[in-house]
Amino acid sequence: MTSPRLPRRLLLSLVSVLALASLSTGLAQGAPAAPAAPVRAAAPAAPAPSTGPAAPAVSAAAVTFSDDFDGPAGAAVDGTKWQTETGDNVSNHERQYYTAGNRNAALDGQGHLVITARRENPGNYQCWYGRCEYTSARLNTAGRFTTTYGRVEARMKVPRGQGMWPAFWMLGNDIGQVGWPASGEIDVMENVGFEPSTVHGTLHGPGYSGSGGIGAGYTLPGGQAFADAFHTFAVDWSPEAITWSVDGVVYQRRTPADLGGRQWVFNKPFFLIVNLAVGGYWPGDPEGSTVFPQQLLVDYVRVTTNTGQPSGGPITGVGGKCVDVAGANTANGTPVQLYDCNGTAAQRWTVGADGTIRALGKCLDVASGGTADGTPVQLWDCNGTPAQQWAVPAARDIVNPQANKCLDATGGSSANGTRLQIWTCTGAANQKWTVTR
Structure with missing residues (x-):
């Protein structure tokens, strides 16, 4: 104005x-x-699990x-x-x-x-x-x-x-x-x-x-x-x-x-x-x-809520577990992990046309904008940086183009609380994801 x-x-x-x-x-x-x-x-290093069902979308x-x-x-x-x-x-x-x-x-x-x-x-x-x-x-x-x-x-x-x-x-x-x-x-x-x-x-x-x-x-x-x-x-x-x-x-x-x-x-x-x-x-x-x-x-x-925006859906990975915001916490830096699928808002992710993946009003983010193997991912305020850009190709990888690395379940584990990170793409099961759009 x-x-x-x-x-x-x-x-x-x-x-x-x-x-x-x-x-x-x-x-x-x-x-x-x-x-x-x-x-x-x-x-x-030891994220808490989601703390029970949230209201449905x-x-x-x-x-x-x-x-x-x-x-x-x-x-x-x-x-x-x-x-x-x-x-x-x-x-x-x-x-x-x-x-x-x-x-x-x-x-x-x-x-x-x-x-x-x-x-x-x-x-x-x-x-x-x-x-x-x-x-x-x-x-x-x-x-x-x-x-x-x-x-x-x-x-x-x-x-x-x-x-x-x-x-x-x-x-x-x-x-x-x-x-x-x-x-x-x-x-x-x-x-x-x-x-x-x-x-x-x-x-x-x-x-x-x-x-x-x-x-x-x-x-x-x-x-x-x-x-x-x-x-x-x-x-x-x-x-x-x-x-x-x-x-x-x-x-x-x-x-x-x-x-x-x-x-x-x-x-x-x-x-x-x-x-x-x-x-x-x-x-x-x-x-x-x-x-x-x-x-x-x-x-x-x-x-x-008639904005035409999808309400989101689960992203499932190794062991059939869901990508989950620990404790359904919206604080910046909250760990993103694997956890039993439970339908909560902490497990509803929206893949945007802008390259972001969002839950709870915030973005999936590579910590500190890192590009090294093992850099953890987290929830963070959406800010348009390359650390929050993701490609989701048909091969079921989820890739951060800045790092040219894949979303990865640490150690190949499917245990509840397994922290997610980026890692060199290998095609392994712990880097394969099913995204519900």
Whole structure:
């Protein structure tokens, strides 16, 4: 996005111990440099087995989150799905105070959530600039729901007027541990009032945050305004691509190749956020032409798995054992081993068109990018390096082209817990694999 948007910042008052998970979009004024590629340590020699069945793969088009906002007029949102943030937003110079309860976020009795921005201050709220001039609402699903991949969509009717800034977006669930922008941010839809016909979709991450985010805008034809009608805003999110659409019309697709070597931080859980801001660096402040109250109407929010991505299947090797992520652990450096086939997520692997082999949202990786015989393989954040590239020829080898070596069960063993490694290709049984696509 080329607009002079700065990061949305920490609210002065947050809700519950999940506060760090529900930080606003920015925690630092400038974007840090992209981190150097990690140095991978060798994984433990005696990996633990998987620890029992995980949930089966979700079938195509399964709904994993849905809120149609059905309920009586004036009712608050479902607290099992949403938490309400409170406070102002100093670092982005927004003018509103986000309130709790149902005064600024309530159902209308007709199947909509209505977020209302008002020029008022009934609670004598204090903002960064003094006594607050406006109230509004901001909701998130932190602690209630996260998703990794899928179709994330909302049908909404945005407000109109200078200074209005509605948004539907996502933050990495690890924001409390790694901060922003390392957590990543996916903006499904943002609109600023001075562009009534245009919405924006943007990615933010380390080295490409704030006004340096990677994104594009979509403009309605014929001078139509988004405030005139409901529109459906969506992203289709898979391990190596995120695609934005409005009313089913795709207007941009982003992959790691768009980041110029910077880190792709979108292979992990994210939570959802919907809010209506008033003022700020990007939209500018309301002016005399801005009419209050203004409303953001949300018909539904839904997350499904209909990305067209395979849910994965087993890779079996010597002794009929399955390639397995030890302990079903998603930590970087987790050993990859042989183990009795049990149908868990730790044994469901997806062979991607990009050359990766993935499970649990991460990639099969040659430790430290090594090429020597005996270099172990492990689970690691997908990063596009040659250490995570694999060829799967008809001969049933699984080859790392950088090393020109085969995936190999150490010592030819088929015992549970046998560590996998790369080794010079010999055609032996411990290098032959059956991949379920």
